[in-house]
Amino acid sequence: MGINHSYMLFFQRQDLWHALDGLLTIAEPHQPPAIIHFPDHQKEIPLDPWPMHRDVVRHDDPEFNFATVLKFDWDEAIEDWIDRIGRDPDPDRAPPDPEEQGLASIGYIYLNIYTDLTQRFDLAGPSENVVLFEFDTTGSRMSMLFSGSTAMRAAFIRLLENYRGLCGVFNWEGSEPEVFWLKGRHLCEYLGDTDPLPDAIEAWLQSQP
Numbered sequence: 001m002g003i004n005h006s007y008m009l010f011f012q013r014q015d016l017w018h019a020l021d022g023l024l025t026i027a028e029p030h031q032p033p034a035i036i037h038f039p040d041h042q043k044e045i046p047l048d049p050w051p052m053h054r055d056v057v058r059h060d061d062p063e064f065n066f067a068t069v070l071k072f073d074w075d076e077a078i079e080d081w082i083d084r085i086g087r088d089p090d091p092d093r094a095p096p097d098p099e100e101q102g103l104a105s106i107g108y109i110y111l112n113i114y115t116d117l118t119q120r121f122d123l124a125g126p127s128e129n130v131v132l133f134e135f136d137t138t139g140s141r142m143s144m145l146f147s148g149s150t151a152m153r154a155a156f157i158r159l160l161e162n163y164r165g166l167c168g169v170f171n172w173e174g175s176e177p178e179v180f181w182l183k184g185r186h187l188c189e190y191l192g193d194t195d196p197l198p199d200a201i202e203a204w205l206q207s208q209p
Helices: 013-024 076-085 140-148 150-162 198-207
Strands: 006-012 034-037 042-045 063-072 104-114 130-136 167-171 178-182 185-190
Touching: 006 013, 006 150, 013 042, 013 104, 013 130, 013 150, 063 150, 076 104, 076 140, 076 150, 104 140, 150 167, 150 178, 167 198, 178 198
Parallel strands: none
Antiparallel strands: 006 130, 006 167, 034 042, 063 104, 104 130, 167 178, 178 185
C-alpha cells in the first residue's frame, strides 16, 4: 500500500463557487468542461469530471469530483518530481521542462469537493455552512511532493486568503493532521485525535495550555 497525503481546504458554503473560480486561475483548462446545472442556468467548469462517472452534475449534489492539472511556482521538490516523472513514458504525466514554461504543471491531482461533510466525516448531520475542497494524490510519489513542496502549500494558502477560507489542514494519512492556516493565521499545529474540522480545531486550540 502506498501513502496518500492530501490538502484539505475549508470554505464557507456561500463562497463555494467563488473559491472554485479562484482555483481555475491555477488550473490547466480541460475540454470539454464539466457542466453544473442550476435551477435557472448552467455553469461551465473547465475541469475533467471523469471521476464522477455521470453525465448530469447538479449544483446541490453532496459531492463533486474532478481530475485536475494545477500550475505552481517552481521549487526544489517540484524540480525533483519533474525530473523523476519526466522519465515516465506516459506524456500526460510528464510536465514540460522549467526552461520552457513559467509555472510547473502538476497532474493529475484529484479534487473532491464535499458540500455535505457527512460524505467525508463521521458526523451526526450535515454542516449547513462549511464545504471542503480536498486535493488528493495519485500515489506515494506525488504524496511526497505534496509534503515537500513549499510552492504548493503557498498556492493553497493564497486560495484560503483570497476566498475567505476557514482553515487549511494537511492530512498526513496515519499521522496527526497538521493545521497550517486558520482564519487568516499561519499555524503549524498537530491535532492528535481531533477531527480536522474548523469548529473542532478552534475548540482544540482554545483548550491548549
